[in-house]
Amino acid sequence: MSNGLGAQFIAVLESLGMASRLRQGRLAARAGQVLSMSLSTSVVVAQVQDGARTHRCRIGIKAFTKPEWVSVEKALSGQALFTARLLAGEVPYEMFADLGLRLFPDDMRELAMDCTCDTWDMPCSHLAAVCHLLADLFDQDPFQALAWRGRGRDELLSRLGELRRTTRETPPIKGFWHSQQPVTVAAPEHVERLDAVLDELAPLPLEVRGERVADLLRPAYRRLRTPRGPAQS
Ligand SMILES: [Zn+2]
Structure with a gap:
């Protein structure tokens, strides 16, 4: 090298x-x-x-x-x-x-x-x-x-x-991974419908056997359980 x-x-x-x-x-x-x-x-x-x-x-x-x-x-x-x-x-x-x-x-x-x-x-x-x-x-x-x-x-x-x-603190690398806005992630208990995240994404230009990938993933997301119980369908 x-x-x-x-x-x-x-x-x-x-x-x-x-x-x-x-x-x-x-x-x-x-x-x-x-x-x-x-x-x-x-x-x-x-x-x-x-x-x-x-x-x-x-x-x-x-x-x-x-x-x-x-x-x-x-x-x-x-x-x-x-x-x-x-x-x-x-x-x-x-x-x-x-x-x-x-x-x-x-x-x-x-x-x-x-x-x-x-x-x-x-x-x-x-x-x-x-x-x-x-x-x-x-x-x-x-x-x-x-x-x-x-x-x-x-x-x-x-x-x-x-x-x-x-050294207790390492200065951040200039310009690296710097966000002006704090990033917030919704806690699971605040999510009304677990497959809603699929609708937040830009449409994926992917289809499998004629179906949109987002629609194929939807049942899997709905099967996810929250700590409060079964997901809404
Ligand atoms: Zn010499």
Whole structure:
């Protein structure tokens, strides 16, 4: 499954001047030259093979600050839908935008890349190959992008659980299931004729063997019993 996050990560890197390196890196990544890759908070470490040599690559990112994480956690715990989307592999982009945050940096100074090869023009093709694998990882699981920004999935989910337990009321989702008028439902004892509900509905454009569906349902409705006794017929 792709949530588009990987493509967005690559587009950001291209805009930061890595376009030609990324083309070389894609070939290396597709050829399986990235032997291993591990992502922990704020840093990715990978082993990349190039001929007879294996290089060690590191890609660090500036973690969200503590106040930034507090605002992310508040937003996620305030709207369960955001967390549900993350768990489903989607990214609630509007939430990050509303908080003034970006998952990926738009400045090379927020990224730190190094490799044990002797390429003088960094980032090298090895680092670019790792970026492609990282993009694939973000496509599969947006929590990995959040982990890179400093908060692992388990830690984040447990903090959200704590926040929900300490929050008595969850603000309603804006515009969702909002009615201007209170909805009233008649209690059974106030219903004079139980099949009357069929006459309240717009005519169903359905017929079974020449009879209207509402008329076919009428006897079944009349057989319903109220707490006071048999329904009127
Ligand atoms: Zn390198």
